[in-house]
Amino acid sequence: MATIRRLQCNRILLRTLAPGPRLQTGVCSKLGAMYYWLLRCLLFGFCLGAGVAAPASRPFEDSMAQRTLACTGCHGDQGRAGPDGYYPRLAGKPAGYLYQQLRNFRDGRRHYTPMTGLLDSLDDAYLQALADYFSALSVPYPAPKPAASNPAEQERGRTLVQEGNPSRGIPACTQCHGLELTGVNPDIPGLLGLPGDYLNAQLGGWQTGQRGTSAPDCMATIAKRLTAADIHVVSTWLSAQTVPPNAHAADRKPTATRAPMDLPCAKRPAPASASGELQPRGAYLALVGNCAHCHTARGGAAYAGGRAIDTPFGAVLSSNISSDREHGIGAWSADDFWRALHHGESRNGRLLNPAFPYTSFTHMSRTDTDALLAYLQTVPAQSRANQPHALRWPLNTQLALRAWRTLFFRPASTPPLATNPLPPGAAELQRGAYLVQGPGHCFECHGSRNLLGALTGDRDGSVLPGSQWFAPSLSDPAQASVAGWTVEETARFLQTGVNDKAVASGPMAEVVLHGTQYLNDADALAMAQYLRALPQQPSGSAPQAVQRATATAGAKLYEKHCADCHGQQGLGRAGVYPALAGNRAVLLANSNNLVHAVLGGGFAAATAGHARPYGMPPFMLQLSDSEIAAVLTYVRSAWGNRAAAVSEFDINKLRRSQAP
Secondary structure, eight states: OHHHHHHHHHHHHHHHHSOOTTOOOSHHHHHHHHHHHHHHHHHHHHHHHHHHSOOOOOOOOSSHHHHTHHHHHHHOGGGOOOTTSSSOOOTTSOHHHHHHHHHHHHHTSBOOHHHHHHHTTOOHHHHHHHHHHHHTOOOOOOOOOOOOSOHHHHHHHHHHHHTOBGGGTBOOHHHHHOTTSSOEETTBOOOTTOOHHHHHHHHHHHHHTSBOOSSSOHHHHHHTTOOHHHHHHHHHHHHTSOOOTTOOOEEOOOOSOOOSOOOOTTOOOOOOOOOOSSOHHHHHHHHHTTHHHHTBOTTSOTTOBOOEEEETTEEEEOOOOSSOTTTSSTTOOHHHHHIIIIIOBOTTSOBOOTTSOHHHHTTSOHHHHHHHHHHHTTSOOOOOOOOOOEEOTTTTSHHHHHHHHHHHOOOOSSOOOSSSSOOTTOHHHHHHHHHHHTTTOTHHHHSOBOTTSOBOSOOOEEEOTTTOOEEEOSSOTTTTOOTTSOHHHHHHHHHHSBOSSOBOOHHHHHHHHHTGGGOOHHHHHHHHHHHHTSOOOOOOOOOOOOOHHHHHTTHHHHHHHTHHHHOTTSOOBTTTBOOOTTOHHHHOSSOHHHHHHHHHOEEOOOBTTBOSOOEEOOOTTTSOHHHHHHHHHHHTTSTTOOOOOOOHHHHHHHHGGGOO
């Protein structure tokens, strides 16, 4: 961008300062010429300086304000609320309430796809830190808009808010939200200072189940007793009220009775803790293998199953693997469990769908499968029945599975070898091969599949069904090979999701959060050694040249939306914002990950070794398809980058998967 400005400025100066036709010869003309060249040099030098100097950027701060740019991009500076009235105020709300809502979005009890995607890689501790930060902010409220209803409707709204309707089991809003309706600590929000449309939408969400919370869900009970007219007058009255000066949530005071309804909104069940003390080896394998993430539905009980796993042939619903004896695996023997992981067969002989990655777990040792079962049988029982898969016929039949297995699956007879024969003194390499190919099942995503969904043995990477994120090849230097990283850099990436060369995003951030961050140091180093030793298979794709007019169309958009964090020259900030210049993820032939990152934003994984990552705001509602295509085309062709342009079609096909 600076180079473009410099050339434009130089052309203007050359035209402005060029000698005119009236310039005379002689001493005066020579002095004039000297003056002209001196002036030209001075101005020319000034222009060069101006061209090199980048526009003033927001200074970087190691602060929560910097980390929460992903939030304030929609919710306004300091969480004051978005300008359109759709994104509510965060500043000053009770920390407990904000924390609960963040968990509800992440875990599926509230439904808004951009929020869920933004929070997927964050743990409870970081959600609490975000809630505490916004709760402590004190910024002025905007003036309320005049009421758009008649006096009778306003009075009806006031009555419902302040008195309720006991005959219909509707308590006054003031009963829970405070006499001044400014909220009650620790987790009941204020109702003032919010737009009427927002209040109306949230009450409607409670009614329809689009919004919910952990039991007891008292607001859902109340909302279902309200009519559409009730919701309208309540929302209109509340939005027209002035927020009291110095408004803040009141402290909860003990009361002898509750009337007219006993609805303990603020109580949350304590989070369940994993009881891995009895079988530490099994508990460790369950974490490293990311078992809970796949076998827990959003907002559901741990290991109770029901999570939909997308395949090209439909959705597979994960099974209940809690200790429940009827619906889970509480009655399974060690032989039963070994048969499932090693042979892909259930306890009753039913063939399992390979979306359950027994094609990798077949490499696990009997000792490890026994330890894993021993741990899972200590998981609290959940009586959730397993659901049938949503697969197309005939792929939902046992006959089709038997044919597929005949063609593509053989149970492993020996553990995977890093090389064959194994070189002397390579025990760590062998351990890494076992972890990557077995419990870690890395190639289930990073390997290539044929048209029938079977792993081909090639390691060219693949597009993940459903989300369309691209899992890059671990053997291609232009994709995700770590052969050029040190062992320590690779292990750090596995355990924290970040190093000086890369930041995990999308599904990989979730893998780190729920799985690889729990690797002990020895296993992380072993996996790193094996991944670095993988045979390299360069794709051989030639760099792409992009027309300058196309590449520069997004330069202004980049300067406005991206340069503050990623730098005028795309150099980023190590460990905080990734560099875009020379970044393999930016230059991938498949641009899906880059498009997803801009559409949905997100955080790096919040791990024990990287507890408070920085975030990027989503731009799906801020930028059009053509604007995103322009800025990404610019990024893929600036600072020495040479990759193909991104089209509006590339954006549109992925925007649908992230639609609110």
